[in-house]
Amino acid sequence: MTSIKHFAAMMSRRQLLGAAAGGTALVSATAWAKTTNMGLPEAAVMEGAGTQITPPPSTGVPYTPVVTLNGWTLPFRTNNGVKEFHLVAEPVERELAEGMTAYLWGYNGQSIGPTIEAVEGDRVRIFVTNRLPEHTSVHWHGMILPSGMDGVGGLSHPAIPPGKTYVYEFDLVKSGTFMYHPHADEMVQMAMGMMGFFIVHPKDPAFMPVDRDFLIMLNAFDIDPGSYVPKVMTMTDFNLWTWNSRIFPNIDPLVVSKGDRVRVRVGNLTMTNHPIHMHGYDFEVTGTDGGWVRPEARWPEVTIDIPVGAMRAYEFDAVHLGDWAIHCHKSHHTMNAMGHDVPTFIGADKTSVSRKIRLLQPDYMPMGSTGMAEMGAMEMPLPDNTVPMMTGWGPYGPLEMGGMFSVVKVREGIAAGDYADPGWYENPPGTQPWEWTGEMPDVTRASDPAGSGAVAPSSSQGQTAPVMGEGHSGHGQHH
Template identity: 55%
Template sequence: MINRRQLLIGGAATILGSKLSSGAAAQAGSVQTTQTASRSVRSNELGYVPVITPNGRSLPWRMRDGVKEFHLIAEEVDHEFAPGTRIKAWGYNGSTPGPTIEAVEGDTVRIYVTNKLREPTTVHWHGLLLPFGMDGVAGLTQASIKPGETWVYEFPLMQHGTHMYHPHADEMIQMAMGMMGMFIIHPRTPDANSVDRDYALLLHNWAIHPGTYRPDPSIMTEFDLWTINSRVFPAIDSLTAQTGERVRVRIGNLSMWNHPMHMHGVQFDVTGSDGGRWPQNQWRKEVTELVGVGQTRDLEFTAVAGDWPLHCHMSHHTMNAMGHGLPNTIGVNQREIARRIAALVPGYMPMGEHGMSDHQQHIDAGHMQGPDNTLPMMGGQGLFGPMEMGGMFTLIKVRDELEEGAQPGWYEPPPGTQAYKVEAVPDGLPV
């Protein structure tokens, strides 16, 4: 929270910021590196480390009369979850999720919202402290924004933290179609424990039935695709960092499931949420943090070299295009039935007797093709073979020397630090 005096000081600093740079260039923020005691901190000329939204971007803004002006356009978008799977989604400014809105505690924001959908909408600023009439709830705080109309939301930012935005009009449909985004508010006084890299991930789920192109909003639990920033593994950008850097991953969840987000390689600190950055004595060391529906969580850690998975631990959420309610074939000898079916359907191949890896191998080998516009359940070819993952899974690629702006290749374990095969189990090993 900030007081009135800090607000006034903040206003002055904001005006100064607008002189340094204007328009869209201001938000992109040229990255400067200044040395602190232990590491380099990449804050921009406005005094904060800009958030990186993998597979996305931050919304440009301009400064006008001391107010940060943004423009969100609600519209239908052509969206790709991964090469080979495109849908008609709804989003903002050409994407789902919509662009990340980034501002600073003490700013006043003026957000124009144009509705290019064919039905009314609103925008609810999820978790923000604001006047009642700016809360964006159709019928309750305002009349809804009709197709073709532009409305303005304007309010001072009285807090900092990881927040979200989404419609509060025909909400079930519009969110199922992909309408949502992150709203990051940086603290006015840069925290002594600021981070070197700051990532924003928004979790969602989709019902895209095999061979179809429109999300099915009637599905409550049996979703086909589980996404990070509306992308599925292996088509989600990796998060990158240099060894020893302090990294924050902000995770928001506007899906219809809770997601226990698990990180390999480190114990992270849970340092904040919708409620801002918590006092340090409230931080928790975890390796899995449940990000509930409608919640946000900030995870911070010191980067260790490797290609470390970050994923939901609900194993069905790291799969693509799941079929549900199928007979269980594990342990079932299907040879005789396969022989009979193959007589009718040439090329028929039974699967699943020993697990699902054979399914993956048939797809990789080109023996099998799924329905149109439908991804294989799992994918991702690593240095040592198939990863057999999909959905809500990505990698944190940490290198001792990181080439900025590039996605690093595969991490090779240094000699003597990798699991290895032996010819025989040593004698006398108890089991």
């Protein structure tokens, strides 16, 4: 991961978007507050796909900046006590993974758009410039604000025409995890990748502090191999399930120091729910769309289901060293570029048909007769601009994963603000399974067809096995 000690040097600088900048206009009407600024804030742009780390604020209310995996936080300026941001809605090119780029719509050079961070009680002014070929708007999902600022095109205000800049201005009356996305031609614009996080930190620094605070936006695309633009009419058969518009193995890990209090915030702007499961830990759910969960109302989980259009935040204390998987537990969502019409070949003898196919296609590789795991290790020619269905390697071989998958890496002694990948965890001796090469006991089998539950004694041991359902140390297996 890359630090942003020299944040400005990491971004492409874009011209100030004022009245002289190609006809871009600042619109003031009753739906938007009038401003006293002398020009637009600079529209910062991010072109890389690495995770950018924002330093803690040097003034104002202290807080731990969030870490948007494979994303970044939008800079702001302060104008007469108001925090001013500049979002640019525009076509972007997003690297979903090494070897695959998508032509999307997003904000400030990326999809997902940059994270907006502010503090409860702040007044914010957000300039939104539309560089799309059609009108747009920005809905501030979950936030409490005036009706006219809610961002529903045609209802809250007229949609923002191409080439125009509108201003949203409101007070942040509560802390929490919020999202932003269009509410104009929403089906198309969200399918093209237009979304982002809006984080409001508590005004009391002592309220629910954490050492590390990660953001994951669940989104999805349907992009045929060899093509670049998502199919916006897809309702269910998405083939690329992403976190922050990235797919494993190119989703950065969640790097944590042992002893840290860690928060993970997950928002879902796909068209289905996602049960997010983290290995190695149980955690407590501390936030929902409606706000923070009171301590007496929190509940323990190892998997938290994220409904459509919703957010959940959970927290844990990093006490267990290791590399711990974190992923969606819908198995097809940890795959890439899936073909949904592929038949199941398990148990099929493809020897004869493979010989015939190779007469036409010499490089044909039959797969699927024993399952699909072999795809994780094989390297075969692929169409341009796509990725294997299973990919990613760990210290012991192929991980056979893709899509919505990453790793929480807990280590000793990682400094605050350090999110560099520490590499793979070396498990201490005696803490991994080992191969058994000794004698295998005979299998005990049920012998009572009447279903009484009694089992026959093992022929080799001459002892009566325990009745099914009773506790036992189980050197055999019941079938």
